[in-house]
Amino acid sequence: MIDIDTQLSAIQREVATRGTDGAEEVAVLLRRRYEAQAADVWQAVAEPDQLRRWFTPVSGDLRVGGTFQLEGNAGGEILTCEAPHLLRVTFGAPTSILELRLSAADGSTLLELEHTVPLELAGSGAGALYVGPGWDGALLALGLYLDGEVAEDPAAAGNSPEGIEFARRSVHVWAEAITASGAASPEEVTAATEASLAQFAPATA
Template identity: 50%
Template structure:
């Protein structure tokens, strides 16, 4: 695996506001470049067989208007599918998740050297107490781990199952530094320094629990 710091530096992170059917939402934005053709990246994020190699097994009716379910994770409806540039899905955890409360959009743009610019926007309405407690790192660290897995996969490296990788020393270091990077993005968006510091600590404890 490339150096943790290199992987972290490859991603640009932003915190902003968005809208979903349920109303105003927080939005985390991640951008990075992949040394792969746009069609290859598109297939890696939309093919059920390839998704299972670097992310999670997925089932469902994987077409526009269909539904999907990631094993042990989110599910929802495929809202927009415009190969190979735009994918938008609802992103809901469990049957009790409020409809229209969370959406993920991925935009791909071909680069000048056969590479691909990748942008992911996750907009979600969150409980009033949740954001001050965890900040953008609550979802941002998870997406950093996902984009790392995609980078490794596109380079032809072995990608462990997320549950195995996330407990490794490399992943613990990556998640710790990712939480801090999302804290910096939160500060850049005008976050209160004391609240940001608290949310970074809480997010780090969540993703990097004490092994004992």
């Protein structure tokens, strides 16, 4: 059993729209601190043999300039890989950019995950609801893995009743973060919340 409230509160969430006319984007930022060395967190997120144990298998030409494909998920191009601090890739589309930053302090590691997409693709800051809960689930799974709790089947764990309940609450936490950011109208947040629940927590939608 996991303490869902504690796991959700361990993540800081920010949503913002930025840029100039014609080049505006929606940025989704998650921060979580792990009681592990940066090198260990890096290996967990960047080594294929470890990634499949808590997230999903990855294949491809895994080097800068190469491409990757996550099983059952998105793929893209590897833009930057500077171990053990920075990984930057396209994710699902050339204009969808995922950046993972690690910084060490006193034996722990701060992980920052930033996902940016053009505003025209996201629609508004409410578009964060289509990716944020999924990243919450990934950061939860990473934390459990770093604590030595390895699921036999990560996908099954995410689709378990406990995993679905975590996702349901995550959707509502993201809706609150978007509302607080002012990056979307109440109507946009409501519509995106319903769509996100259907996507990430269908048993409760």
